[in-house]
Amino acid sequence: MVIKKIDILECDGPLSDAHADSLEYIKKRIGDATAERILEQLIAFQVAIPSWALGAGGTRFGRFSIGGEPASLKEKVEDVGILHTLTGSAAEISLHIPWDIPKDINAIQQTAAELGIHFASVNSNTFQDHSDAEYSYQYGSLDHSRSEVRKQAVDHNKRVIDIGKTLGAKSLTVWLADGANFPGQKDFASALAHTQKSLQEIYAHLPEDWKMLVEYKPYEPNFYSTVIQDWGTSCMLAESCGPRAFTLVDLGHHLPNTNIEQIVASLIYRGRLGGFHFNDSKYGDDDLTVGCIKPYALFLIFLELVKGMEAGYKATRLEWMIDASHNTKDPLEDLLQSLDTLMITFAKALLLSRQALHKAQQANDPVMCQEILQKAYLTDVRPLVMEARKRAGGALDPVQAYRKIGVRQQLIKERGLDARATGL
Numbered sequence: 001m002v003i004k005k006i007d008i009l010e011c012d013g014p015l016s017d018a019h020a021d022s023l024e025y026i027k028k029r030i031g032d033a034t035a036e037r038i039l040e041q042l043i044a045f046q047v048a049i050p051s052w053a054l055g056a057g058g059t060r061f062g063r064f065s066i067g068g069e070p071a072s073l074k075e076k077v078e079d080v081g082i083l084h085t086l087t088g089s090a091a092e093i094s095l096h097i098p099w100d101i102p103k104d105i106n107a108i109q110q111t112a113a114e115l116g117i118h119f120a121s122v123n124s125n126t127f128q129d130h131s132d133a134e135y136s137y138q139y140g141s142l143d144h145s146r147s148e149v150r151k152q153a154v155d156h157n158k159r160v161i162d163i164g165k166t167l168g169a170k171s172l173t174v175w176l177a178d179g180a181n182f183p184g185q186k187d188f189a190s191a192l193a194h195t196q197k198s199l200q201e202i203y204a205h206l207p208e209d210w211k212m213l214v215e216y217k218p219y220e221p222n223f224y225s226t227v228i229q230d231w232g233t234s235c236m237l238a239e240s241c242g243p244r245a246f247t248l249v250d251l252g253h254h255l256p257n258t259n260i261e262q263i264v265a266s267l268i269y270r271g272r273l274g275g276f277h278f279n280d281s282k283y284g285d286d287d288l289t290v291g292c293i294k295p296y297a298l299f300l301i302f303l304e305l306v307k308g309m310e311a312g313y314k315a316t317r318l319e320w321m322i323d324a325s326h327n328t329k330d331p332l333e334d335l336l337q338s339l340d341t342l343m344i345t346f347a348k349a350l351l352l353s354r355q356a357l358h359k360a361q362q363a364n365d366p367v368m369c370q371e372i373l374q375k376a377y378l379t380d381v382r383p384l385v386m387e388a389r390k391r392a393g394g395a396l397d398p399v400q401a402y403r404k405i406g407v408r409q410q411l412i413k414e415r416g417l418d419a420r421a422t423g424l
């Protein structure tokens with residue numbers, strides 16, 4: 001299904017006057033130049049959509065299909081096309097191999113090109129057994145005690161790089177479930193040493209213009225230990241590989257109340273922040289809609305990101321990705337909400353007066369520091385986000401447009417009620 005520009009304009013119609021008024025109001029408050037600077041950055045802001053979030057999310061207790069799910073890679077790319085048409089900010093898709101092995105590279109590239117979609121980081125998967133593989137990953141992959149299992153896992157990662165190359169991707173994301181459920185089950189030091197050596201072998205296979213992103217997670221699916229448990233371990237491993245290896249921060253991969261913004265600042269300081277998996281959580285890796293539980297914490301994270309970017313931090317280019325999935329909302333509506341929140345939060349962070357904050361920090365004035373943060377956080381920047389979407393050809397209110405156009409009903413008509421996406 002392809003959404004037509006005329007349908008978007010029709011949905012925008014009744015909202016246009018109110019939007020013009022609120023845009024004028026915020027422009028008066030923050031000044032035209034600031035508003036235009038923020039608009040420019042919002043329009044340039046693109047987030048990768050994970051291929052595994054386009055279908056209904058399952059839990060270990062069950063899965064509830066939603067109908068019209070994308071059953072092939074082509075349909076997944078088309079769904080990202082729908083998100084991009086409505087928002088102007090979802091120009092990338094992040095694939096998970098072997099869930100998304102392209103059968104016809106040319107055809108998939110053509111579909112993506114027609115929709116203006118690019119291939120972002122490719123994700124390897126050694127947390128599940130593959131039907132064509134000789135060895136099981138039940139007791140680990142890159143950290144496995146047996147060299148033949150480690151080799152199989154390294155070879156899988158090399159194959160993921162090769163598939164990504166054919167699609168024009170520029171980075172590999174490695175997340176390992178490797179760890180132990182029980183004390184004494186694994187030798188920590190040798191598991192770490194094996195992981196480091198395996199990652200170095202994968203890194204050696206990277207094309208010159210590629211990056212490797214190493215994701216960490218404290219627990220799950222193993223509940224006693226994870227070999228890459230935290231940002232420090234990830235950063236250490238990345239540094240042992242070379243200059244194009246970085247840490248990937250998934251917001252759900254921290255123990256409760258961890259100060260993620262400080263982690264972000266430390267990784268930027270070290271030059272090793274490579275990318276993000278945005279989501280939100282109440283307890284663990286809940287993979288909920290971005291900003292639905294802790295929006296202020298997200299704002300604090302964005303402050304560090306914007307500070308780093310303004311100071312010239314590059315990491316070539318940070319990979320912004322969403323990693324969310326659950327079993328209650330229509331996944332496309334959920335992703336529209338996540339994209340909206342990311343843009344709102346980015347705009348607030350761009351609005352903060354960096355100079356004023358620096359001055360207050362230098363004067364050791366915590367009251368003024370908080371005033372400055374709150375002033376930016378409490379500004380209603382939604383008119384700027386709506387305007388950025390409008391200028392990018394998207395809808396003023398994407399969720400409303402999605403429902404008015406009847407996207408899900410159309411998808412069910414085209415693909416049926418039983419269509420099922422690959423993934424967890």
Ligand code: PSV
Pocket residue numbers: 052123175215217250277285323424
């Ligand atoms: C693991 O929890 C994770 O965050 C990794 O990024 C995976 O590749 C992804 O979720 C999908 O299961």
Ligand code: MN
Pocket residue numbers: 175215250277323
């Ligand atoms: Mn993740």
